[in-house]
Amino acid sequence: MRERFYPSHVRAAMYEEFLHLQQGSSSVVEYHKPFLELVHxxxxxxxxELAKVEKFVAGLNYEARKALTVSKPxxxxxxxxxxxxxxxxxxxxRGSFEFAKKRNEGSGSHSFKKSRQDFRARPAPSSPQGSARAESGAQERTFACKRCGKDHVGKDYQGHAL
Structure with a gap:
């Protein structure tokens, strides 16, 4: 019946379109509709039926394809x-991420995050011992504690030696 109502060049174009059908940025519903129309x-x-499933899954986006490969419909x-x-x-x-992002942007300067520069390596404070170390070639670097932001020379925030 298709041969009677669809000329061969139309059938060939539909076949070609079906071969290259992908979900892209469309929803699953928007992808499914042309899939059903072109599968004929x-x-x-x-x-x-299994071949239909494989072709449908192959045209889905990566995350959906990965999930359906595991579930094996x-x-x-x-x-x-x-x-x-x-x-x-x-x-x-995605909606909850966008909501959280907008909420965090709206909080302004009341952010609880420390800036990255607070945790960069700082030179050790100069002291009489520091100059003796520098002369001997043993220079000690200190880092701002990620927990409290203070310098703990040679120790972690609990006082344990590094």
Missing amino acids: FARMLIPT RTLKEAYLSATDLYRVQQLQ
Whole structure:
């Protein structure tokens, strides 16, 4: 019946489109719709349900493809439902990240994070002992404690020797 209503050049174009069909930036639902429309033009390429599943999964984005490869759906419907569930969870996750990011940006200068420069290596404070060490060639470096921000020369924040 397709041969009667679709000229051969249209069928060939649909077949080619199906071969290169990918989810890209579209949702799973937006990818599934043309997949179902074009799968009819590639019956020789995908003769079985398992072949349909493999082609559908191969066209999904990396994270969805990875998840579905592990779950091994047996039907196209199972693959589609798993992919839509995963896509929904990813969207919720992205939304919560965006919400947290906006909330942190709104807090302004009340950030609890220390700047990176607070934790960079600092030269040891000069002292009579320090100059004797420098003369002998043994120069000691100190680092700001990541926990309290103070210098603990040769010791960690609990007083243990390094």
